[in-house]
Amino acid sequence: MKLVTRAALGWPPSAAPLQSATNGVKVHYEGTPVSLRLLDDHNACLAEWKAIRASHLANTVENYSDVAYNYAACPHGYLLEGRGIGRRTGANGNQDLNRAHYAIVGLVGSSGLTTPTDPMLDAIRDGIDLLRDNGAGREVKGHRDGYATDCPGGPLYAWVQRGAPRPGVTPTPIPEEDDMTPEQATQLKKIYDAQVPYSGWQYKGQGTQDAWALLNSAATTATAAVKSVAALGAKVDALKQPVLTSDQLTALAAQVAAHPTLADRIAELVADKLATRLAD
Incomplete structure (x- = not known):
């Protein structure tokens, strides 16, 4: 796991509400255009993540206490700490739906950089496993599951529907109804x-x-x-x-x-x- 902590980002401890357990993890995307420059410049990824946090803290309508997501995943395979472990997500604004799942956002968007790289998918899996080790349930869903949104976009959601496998790993097939395990x-x-x-x-x-x-x-x-x-x-x-x-x-x-x-x-x-x- 290639983890970039809040301290490395120059951020103080998160002020987000505490939460010890969830049903699992929901996968998100930015939902806005994302520059292809992120593919070649990891510093651009860090700048993108910091800009997301700054925009959330400036949002007086939602009144975010921190960046909305627990983690982000960049195209180079880094897991970027947001609210982190044991903090309630703000990915659904101020709704109670935030209590159900932790949130990991892939740094892809609605145009420009839209398709996650294999290292990004690996980083999202790293985040899922880390959160499972610290109280998250087994569910892995897209943001659109239970909320009226296009998030996490077509490519990321298709990956979630396949079981969110690590790249190069074939998911265990589900037995057909007329077969026995x-x-x-x-x-x-x-x-x-x-x-x-x-x-x-x-x-x-x-x-x-x-x-x-x-x-x-x-x-x-x-x-x-x-x-x-x-x-x-x-x-x-x-x-x-x-x-x-x-x-x-x-x-x-x-x-x-x-x-x-x-x-x-x-x-x-x-x-x-x-x-x-x-x-x-």
Whole structure:
């Protein structure tokens, strides 16, 4: 991390309100033209950052206590300290929305320098990680998420939507809805290990037995059990006597022995039938 502190900028400690935690970080841009000169001159970046702070302190409408952002990131990969750690952002003026997220601004704008460099994206990630280490949540959003604005501009917002990855690092893909993560596959295996005496099952059938064949077998067993419950219900409905005969009791006992997990369901059916009889 290439950090430029407030002290190095010649600034006193921030007078912004204290805040120990947020939901995460929101990414911003300047929203005004930014000179391409910043690409070749780091001193121009420092001057730009100081000018932003001066304009904020001069804004009597918003009444800023400091530069609005916690950090800025320049095209050369430097993270420039603003309000810093543990200070509420002023990026949404004087609104309560400032409490939700810390703010990092990339020194790009609406024209001129509009596309962040890879070092700038690295610096923004440095700021995100630093703030996470000091109370920020996991959310990374653009300023436009929850606020009516074009900020942080098209290029930066597209990066945020990709998960704000470091340059050269491919984000971990999100599994499709019809696919299982390895963790889900492990959970499913544990379920079947508890019911089926078989140890060769592996994720997506990569074992000595096809996992999906095992699932189909389980589905067939479940279907048969449902049909058995329906048949038992029909037998109970067919009973006309107020008390079951010995043969009927024996038949029901045999069914329960074959499907012990259905005992509660049989009891419910019998209870419903008896309640109907009493009501009649």
